[in-house]
Structure formats: structure tokens, C-alpha cells
Amino acid sequence: MIIETSNYNIFLTSDEISSFNEKIKEVYQGRKIFVITDQIVYDLYFETLKNSLKDFELFFVISKGKNFDSYQEVVNKLFQNKIQKNNLIIALGGGVVGDLGGFVASTIFRGIKYVQIPTTLLSQIDSSIGGKTAIDTEYGKNLLGSFYNPILVLIDTKFLDTLNSREYNNGMAEAIKMALLSNKELYEIIKYKEKLDILEIKKTIEYKKLIVEIDPYDLKERRVLNFGHTFGHAIEKTANYSVYKHGEAISYGMLVALKIGEKHNITNRFIYDDLLNVLKTRKLIETEILEYDIYKKDVFYDKKNESDGIDFIFLEEIGKPKIVRMKSEDLWAEL
Template identity: 40%
Template sequence: MKLIVDLKDRQYPIWIERKALYHIDEIINTHRKIAIIHDDAIPSKWIEIVKEQCENCVIFSFPEGENSKCFEQYQYLLQQCIDHHLSRKDAIVAIGGGVTGDLAGFVASTYMRGIDFYNIPTTILSQVDSSVGGKVAIDMGSYKNIVGSFYQPKGVLIDPDVLSTLSIRQQHNGLVEALKMGLILDENLVCEFEKEQLDIEAIITRSIDLKRQVVQEDEKENSLRKILNFGHTIGHAIEGAYGLDTYYHGECVAMGMLFFIEDKELKNRVLKIYDKLSLPAVPDYDVDTLMEFISHDKKGTQNVISVISVAKAGSYSIEEMNYEQIRLKLLRGAYEESNRK
């Protein structure tokens, strides 16, 4: 299936298909130099399959992990592009998860003031979330995504078969962002999670389709796109306080969403889905610690935060909250009014 992200002169296809990885020329012009960028933890077979389809291919690798979204790796990859004589007409292809797409995308957006960029996300998280929408960036110190661009790819290729090498925990971690899309925009997608057998391909496709529509409405996150931050305010704080070694990003978002589900029945439905996905319980956090991360995350520029709440599956509300109101939420806890506590 091909979905078109319609951003006028920056329009591009998202191709979702089993075995798509074997047919990259369906969306990528391979008759030029292709620089594949990947981390050192990705199964080498995915790289090989893509490489074999390119006439003239160079491969740049970087160490796995969020720490690679840094100036050092950014400069290293730019230098590789220079050393391998990439021209303005050549292309960069990212193969991997969110970190790879963010880093390689930022390189592509700035090398020679921007060359063609393609993304082949290989985790559920990056397939349903970061690969669509053109947000690329690196971190600086403890500030995440503080340096980057809005730079739309020329195409995104999603092959659900590549997910086979992910652990169950990684898969469920990624599905949280899809559940988030359902909670704010589409109850049917929430219902998909309540089926006996999860249809992962259907969930991915529906979730991408929703994200595509949001991005089309608000490419540069001036308004509507902010709803995608549902669960992220407290989620990011938990991520910061406990580290990504303890909880994965999606697991933190799952915890973060609970604080802003404003309906008891819906919260219980969601908790059942969390159980099904074996998501970890919210730990006994320290309120002050999380509050510090929240104000740091906002870079000290605002006194109020736009917070997304959901009272009915498939719809959201936006509210400006000050830090005291957020603190109150944390004091009350994630499970307030649910069957859990």
C-alpha cells in the first residue's frame, strides 16, 4: 500500500509492504551514489539486501544508541559524505530506528544545503512515529532534539517483515505510539488492540495514516501537531529520571498517558491493553525529580505547558497547565480512579 504525504512541493510516498526491502527501486532512484547510514547493532542482512540493489553504494555506520545523536557523529558522517564525494544529486538512505533516522536525516538536510533523503525504519516505533513527518535532529548536552530541521524525506519504505528480528519487548514498546494515535484520534485503532490476536500490519498502517494527516495539517508543529505529544510531558521526565536502560521510550509514554486519561472506564480499558503488551508498571517516582526534568525539557522558556488530555477514545482536549497543576497530577498518581490502585 502506498500512502502519499501531501505537502505540495515536498510530497512523498510511504510504501508499506511485506518484502518491500527487496524492491527499493519502487521509491528510490538507485542509479546514482547512495550512502546508507545505519547503527552498528542492526542485523547486517537488512543492509546487505539494500546494498545489493544499489549501483554505487557507500556505507557509513555509527555506534548504537541515543548518545550518537551528537555533534561528534554528525560531523563524522558529514566528513564521510565529503570523503566519498557525495554530490547534490546523490542520496542518503537511513536504515534503522529513530536515532538513525534523526541523525542521518539531519546530515541529509544540511550536507550541501540538503540532498535527497530516504528512510527505511526497522522498528515499530520508528515505522509508526519518527519516520513520518520530517522532524530530524540531534541533541546537545541534555537538551534533546535541540538542533535540527524540518526536512521531509523523498520517500519512506516500511517492510513489516524486518520487525521479525525485534524482541517482543521492543515490538510492544513501539506499539505504544500507535495506541497513542488511536487514543487521540481514532477509537477503531484502540479497538484493534483489544482483539485477541494483534494485527500488527493493520495497526502500523492505520497509525501512519493518522500521523500523515496530522503532518499535512501542520508540518512545522505550530498547532495541531502538538497533540502528538500526548503522554510525552511526564513520559520524557520518567525517561530522563530512570534512563532508557531501565524503560524504553514507548514504555515511558505509556506511563505518561495514564496521567492524562480523564475517564475511569477508558483508563481501565487502556490498562488492560498495557497488561496485554506486558508494559511495566509506573514506578514509585519522586515528584520533585520528575518536576525538574519537566521544566528542563521545556528549556525554561515557558511558565505554562500545553497538555493533551483524553476523556473519550479518539478525541482529545488541549489545556494550558502551569507547573503546580502538573505537580498535582504527579502527586495524585498515574492510577488515580482506576481499578489498579
């Protein structure tokens, strides 16, 4: 099925990776394609992708994260293999590869065409959609980046068959977040569901697409998608991106947002209690409370933190997010 956006199409299918060749030929008439991926995805899908994209000459570049060092290493390898402005980049992998690949595409030659092929649930329903690209810095997550749309997103749910339960639930955290923001009925359907079907994946993509098209540059409405991310990113950063997966960190972050919302009489207590049980059942969290003070410094570097405060995302009720500009000191006073 095709999900149309104002800038590119999202092709969503199941077990049709062989069709990717024709889909790419519709938007790219060249022959050379540079595939940015990681070692795990390369080992799993090198032969599959090579056989699928039979009309193209593929050059694979293995990345090792999304910091400045890995960015520079990938760019150097692309130049060593004589990449040109009219070639195509494919970002094949999860959110880390997608963010890095998009950022490389947006900066090399001041912009080169690229295609997203996300292989994890998190990247399929979230990070591959919306044109955000970024790498991390020593000061925080996604602080160096750009808005740069792919020319095509190719999503095949067959990729999800190789994910272990922790990685799948990592993506489910983002799906649950989308449902909390958008639709109580969807939340009730998916909150304990072991695996999403293709129509449920489509619904989460369509919600993000809707918000992105209202506010493509993250100036106001799109910020609701950062529900749980203010503390979530700080948790990831403090743990040096090695303890928590992104979905686990934002799970704690969503609970923090709900707890602060209760204290401001914005959020009903039942949402916190229900989500707490869901996240524990899915093993996305282990304990209810973290030591918040250790994250204070890293919250300061949140992208939504501006001179007059930080835009914090609350839930008035399921399906009704609210953005509130808060002073940093007021935010900490509520914990």
C-alpha cells in the same frame, strides 16, 4: 500500497524489499547512495540491501546514537567518503537512526535528498512520518532538530520479523497512543493484539499523516501527537536513555496525562484503568506510580514549554484529545 502525502509518498508493503531499487530510481537519478545505519541493522541487512539496490553504489556509515558526538562522527565519515550535494542519503534503521539520518540530511550542504527505510514498528508508524529530525542534547531529547521531509519512505513489514518482544511492544506503545487519539474501534482491536497486520499499520500511519498535513510545523494541532511525551521524554532523560525504551517511557507518560486529566475533570477514570491493564499486560510498565518530582527539571526543557506555560495533551475520551496550556506549577500541583 502507496500512501500519498503532500510532499512525498510512503510505500507500504510486506516482503518486497527487492522492489526498493525501482522505487528509489523513480525519485533519484544518481548512482551514489550513503546509507546511515547502526551496527545491528547493518549486520542483519547489509547483504539484503546491497542485493536489492543493485543499480546503486552504496557507502555504509555506522552511527552510535543520536547525540552531537554521533552526528559529528557521521558527518565526518560522509565527507571523508566525498559525499556531494546531488547524492542521496538513506536512513536505514529504527527511530534513532531515522532522526539522526534526517538531521544529517537537513544540515549537510544546507540540505540533501534522503529516503527513510524504517526497520522497527515504532519508526514505521511514527518517527519516519512527518519530517521531524533531531538529535538529543545534555538538556533533553530532540532539542536540536529541523523539519525536513524525505523524498520517499519505504516501509516493509518483513523487517519486523527480527524484532524481539520488547522492541515490538516498544512500537506498540506508539500504536496504542495513535489509537487512543484517533479511534476507539482501532484501540479496542489492537490493545491486546500480539502483532499488527499491514492494514492496521496503514491506519496508524494515515492518522499521523492527517495531523501532520493540518499542522506540519507543530504549532498547534500536531501537538496532540505528544500525548504521553512530556513526562515520557523526561523519564528517558533522567535515566540517561539507558533504562527505558521510548515506548516504555511514554507509557508512563500517558498514564500521568490521564491521571492529571482526571483531577481536572477532563478524563474519565475508566480510560486510565483500561490503559493501565493494557500496558502492564504488554510489560510496557512495571509499577503504576513513579516518583514524579525527580523529573521536574527535565520537564522544563520539553519543546512545548513556552514562557506562558506548557501545552499538555489530555484525553476527554478515546478519539478526542484536548490541548490545555498549563503553568508548570499547576502541572506539578496535580501530582
